[in-house]
Amino acid sequence: MNIGNDTALLIVDVQNDFCPGGALAIAGGDRVVAPLNRLAAHCAAQGMPVLASRDWHPSRTRHFREYGGAWPPHCVQGTPGAEFHPGLRLPAGSVVLSKGSDPEEDSYSAFDAVTEDGRHLTDLLKELGVRRLLIGGLATDYCVRCTVLDACRAGLAATVLTDAVAGVDVAPGDSERALAEMALAGAQLCRTDELHQRQGAAGFSVTSNL
Numbered sequence: 001m002n003i004g005n006d007t008a009l010l011i012v013d014v015q016n017d018f019c020p021g022g023a024l025a026i027a028g029g030d031r032v033v034a035p036l037n038r039l040a041a042h043c044a045a046q047g048m049p050v051l052a053s054r055d056w057h058p059s060r061t062r063h064f065r066e067y068g069g070a071w072p073p074h075c076v077q078g079t080p081g082a083e084f085h086p087g088l089r090l091p092a093g094s095v096v097l098s099k100g101s102d103p104e105e106d107s108y109s110a111f112d113a114v115t116e117d118g119r120h121l122t123d124l125l126k127e128l129g130v131r132r133l134l135i136g137g138l139a140t141d142y143c144v145r146c147t148v149l150d151a152c153r154a155g156l157a158a159t160v161l162t163d164a165v166a167g168v169d170v171a172p173g174d175s176e177r178a179l180a181e182m183a184l185a186g187a188q189l190c191r192t193d194e195l196h197q198r199q200g201a202a203g204f205s206v207t208s209n210l
Contacts, residue, residue, distance in 0.1 A: 008049040008130040011036055012110055012137030012144050014088050015054055017074040017081035019138075024074040026139050026166050033087045035164040035192040036136050044091035049128050051121070052090055053110035053137075053147070056082060056098035063106050075100070097121055109146035111154070122154060132157040134195075136164030141174040148182045158187040159195075 014036065016022050019029040040050050055075035063069040075082040084090070097113035105112070111121050119127075133151050135158055137144055144165050151158040160182055167175030183189055 005047070006129055007043075007132040007134065008051055008125070008128065009036075009040055009043045009134045010110060010137075010147070011040065011050070011052040011088070011090075012135060012147055013053055013055055013075075013139070014085050014137050015075055015081065016083050016085060017055075019085050022074070023072055023081050024168075026168055029138050029166045030085060030087070032136055032138065032164045032166055033085055035161065037087070037089045039134065039136075039161070039164070039192050039195075040089065040091055040094070043134075044093070049130060050091050050094040051097065051110075051124070052084065052088075052094055053097045053099060053113045053121075053143075054082065054084065055100045055107075055143075057100045058103050061100070061103040063100060063103075069106070077101070095124065097124075108143045109150045110143070111147060111150040125156070130156075132159070134159050134161060136161035136192075138166055139175075140165040140167035141170075141178040142168060145178040145182060148187050149185050152182075152185040152187055158182075160187050160189050161192050162189050163191045163193070 014032060017024050018026050043050050056077050057063060057075050059076050060067060064071060064073050095115060097110060097115050099107040099110065099113035114120055115124060133156055135144060135148055148158050148160055169175050179189060
């Protein structure tokens with residue numbers, strides 16, 4: 001794995017409704033915050049882009065159970081549940097992309113997300129010259145999975161940060177199966193504290209208190 005100027009960190013949906021106490025809480029969902037904060041700070045210091053996707057649903061959408069979908073209402077636009085976890089520290093200049101705004105679409109993947117000015121993630125990555133993504137966030141078996149698979153299909157090198165993801169596990173083992181599927185698609189699986197070892201460069205370390 002070659003981490004350099006063509007690499008970006010993509011934080012997927014670390015929002016209140018997916019963390020303990022939220023409307024669609026993931027057990028241990030907030031444990032992803034600390035490793036993502038350390039890595040985000042390091043990436044920003046190295047001039048590497050930091051991107052963050054968020055679910056941004058209208059109150060009425062086929063994504064929700066009430067209207068035929070699979071899920072209870074969550075991450076409704078403008079509500080506290082849709083806000084990023086209060087402990088998540090996005091560096092200055094981070095780009096936020098929103099998905100799920102179309103009431104007819106589920107939009108699990110961050111590749112369905114757009115920036116405030118309407119740019120899709122694929123276009124943004126091309127503009128930034130990004131060919132490699134470090135990906136963490138929520139949930140392993142849904143939005144992270146779909147994002148990673150889309151990255152692989154797009155010919156991007158994708159690394160799943162295994163200590164910075166957590167899954168819903170509607171069925172026991174869903175997260176483990178999702179990780180295996182992502183690896184089979186070509187993604188690398190790596191803990192944040194192993195990145196510098198795999199990189200083989202003493203200058204890249206995310207284990208210190210950044």
